[in-house]
Amino acid sequence: MALTSSNDELLAMMAGICSEDRNSMDRLFTTMYSSLYRFAVRMVGENEAEDLVNETMLEVWMHSESFNGESKVSTWIFGILRMLSLKRYQKQSAKKRDKKELAVHEEELAEELAQGMQTDADTLATVEEIEQYLEYLSDEHKSVILLVTQGYTYKEIGVIEKCPENTAKTRVFHARKKLKEIMKSSVSTTV
Amino acid sequence: MTKIIENDDHEDFFELLPLYVNQSLDNAKMLAIEKHLKNCAECQAELAFEKSLQESINANETDVTEISQRNLVKFNAQLDRRLTEVSRTEVSRTVELPTEASVAKSDLPARRNHAGGSPLLERIFDYGRSLLTYRPAIGALAVGCCAVVVVSALSGSIDSGDTQSPLRSCEHVVKHHELRVVTTNSDSVSGSAKDILQEYFPDAESTIEVLDEGGIVVSVTGDTCMVPLLVNDLEKLSSVNSVTVN
Ligand SMILES: [Zn+2]
Numbered sequence: 001m002a003l004t005s006s007n008d009e010l011l012a013m014m015a016g017i018c019s020e021d022r023n024s025m026d027r028l029f030t031t032m033y034s035s036l037y038r039f040a041v042r043m044v045g046e047n048e049a050e051d052l053v054n055e056t057m058l059e060v061w062m063h064s065e066s067f068n069g070e071s072k073v074s075t076w077i078f079g080i081l082r083m084l085s086l087k088r089y090q091k092q093s094a095k096k097r098d099k100k101e102l103a104v105h106e107e108e109l110a111e112e113l114a115q116g117m118q119t120d121a122d123t124l125a126t127v128e129e130i131e132q133y134l135e136y137l138s139d140e141h142k143s144v145i146l147l148v149t150q151g152y153t154y155k156e157i158g159v160i161e162k163c164p165e166n167t168a169k170t171r172v173f174h175a176r177k178k179l180k181e182i183m184k185s186s187v188s189t190t191v
Numbered sequence: 192m193t194k195i196i197e198n199d200d201h202e203d204f205f206e207l208l209p210l211y212v213n214q215s216l217d218n219a220k221m222l223a224i225e226k227h228l229k230n231c232a233e234c235q236a237e238l239a240f241e242k243s244l245q246e247s248i249n250a251n252e253t254d255v256t257e258i259s260q261r262n263l264v265k266f267n268a269q270l271d272r273r274l275t276e277v278s279r280t281e282v283s284r285t286v287e288l289p290t291e292a293s294v295a296k297s298d299l300p301a302r303r304n305h306a307g308g309s310p311l312l313e314r315i316f317d318y319g320r321s322l323l324t325y326r327p328a329i330g331a332l333a334v335g336c337c338a339v340v341v342v343s344a345l346s347g348s349i350d351s352g353d354t355q356s357p358l359r360s361c362e363h364v365v366k367h368h369e370l371r372v373v374t375t376n377s378d379s380v381s382g383s384a385k386d387i388l389q390e391y392f393p394d395a396e397s398t399i400e401v402l403d404e405g406g407i408v409v410s411v412t413g414d415t416c417m418v419p420l421l422v423n424d425l426e427k428l429s430s431v432n433s434v435t436v437n
Binding site: 022025026029030033034037038048050051053054057058061062087088091126127129130134145146148149150151152153154156169172173176179180 | 206209210213214215216240241244245247248249250252255258259262263265266267269270273393394
């Protein structure tokens with residue numbers, strides 16, 4: 001999916017930010033907000049998403065000089081967002097690793113998934129269902145699936161995830177496979 | 192005829208289907224995939240799956256204009272606050288003038304520490320460094336940014352309303368910080384301190400101890416750049432007499 005602003009427009013905003021122009025920062029914020037926010041909501045949940053995006057934008061302002069145009073502006077910003085979300089995820093999952101809590105959580109999810117499920121696993125019935133499937137994926141798998149839907153290439157996903165292009169490709173492959181397994185198993189529990 | 196996709200076999204096409212759907216491939220690859228799709232049932236099924244997956248994810252897009260506008264206001268306030276504070280501490284540490292600002296903030300940990308820096312930020316910077324083959328225009332931009340930092344640091348402006356200040360030189364270092372707050376109302380201050388901590392160090396480990404002899408001790412492990420902000424907010428609380436950083 002094409003981003004609403006071209007990379008050239010974003011580059012002009014970055015140039016302004018580099019010379020400490022706050023109007024350019026405001027424009028970048030507004031332009032990038034919806035794609036960053038939607039990614040953030042799925043990665044860290046609604047409660048933390050707004051803070052995460054603001055934190056990302058503060059980093060953009062403060063470290064604009066480390067951007068050198070080698071990647072697209074949006075790729076660079078997503079890289080920062082991804083790093084910050086990973087940090088939060090590690091904190092969150094440390095809490096969640098309380099086994100009892102996790103077990104209950106998974107049971108609930110399985111139950112939710114079992115309800116209103118289609119018999120054909122290759123067809124994703126509703127938007128709500130896909131949101132639930134995504135929750136079952138690991139942080140890494142969820143991230144790459146979301147990045148693909150944002151229109152990124154394997155090379156760009158590698159930049160965002162700080163891994164080689166081939167690793168990104170393999171990760172997307174495994175993420176899709178995993179997603180299908182989750183769907184199939186949730187279908188079989190209904191039978 | 193040259194091969195557009197390596198090996199021209201099913202596996203390669205199959206792996207590219209997500210990018211076929213998100214339209215990030217060049218035309219030659221798009222056409223090659225279309226050609227392969229005509230004769231490959233497995234890829235056709237995968238394409239259907241991939242399409243419905245990406246469509247479902249993209250369909251769930253509620254309007255975020257209101258959230259964006261609200262957060263832009265918040266963002267600008269956060270940025271102002273951070274820039275103002277760093278501008279003050281930056282001046283007090285580099286110029287060392289006995290100005291009001293440097294006296295008031297003389298207890299702040301105005302030091303730099305390259306060892307044990309935040310791994311997160313180091314990774315972000317490493318990433319920047321790893322791409323150091325400058326394109327001329329952007330390279331010039333980067334040099335321009337550095338020049339701005341040097342000039343404004345030397346000019347030593349302490350105008351707290353100056354949002355153009357050189358925050359870039361704040362070193363993000365995660366450390367343990369202990370703040371002693373002298374107050375006549377420990378209970379109410381510790382409640383407020385909890386909220387303020389949450390704002391600046393949402394993920395950090397922190398404790399607030401109410402001392403028998405009065406006052407509280409706030410301990411937190413987190414980004415040093417946020418400490419001046421924390422001190423500033425604590426000092427603003429009505430029943431706080433002083434805040435010192437150990
Ligand atoms: Zn095929």
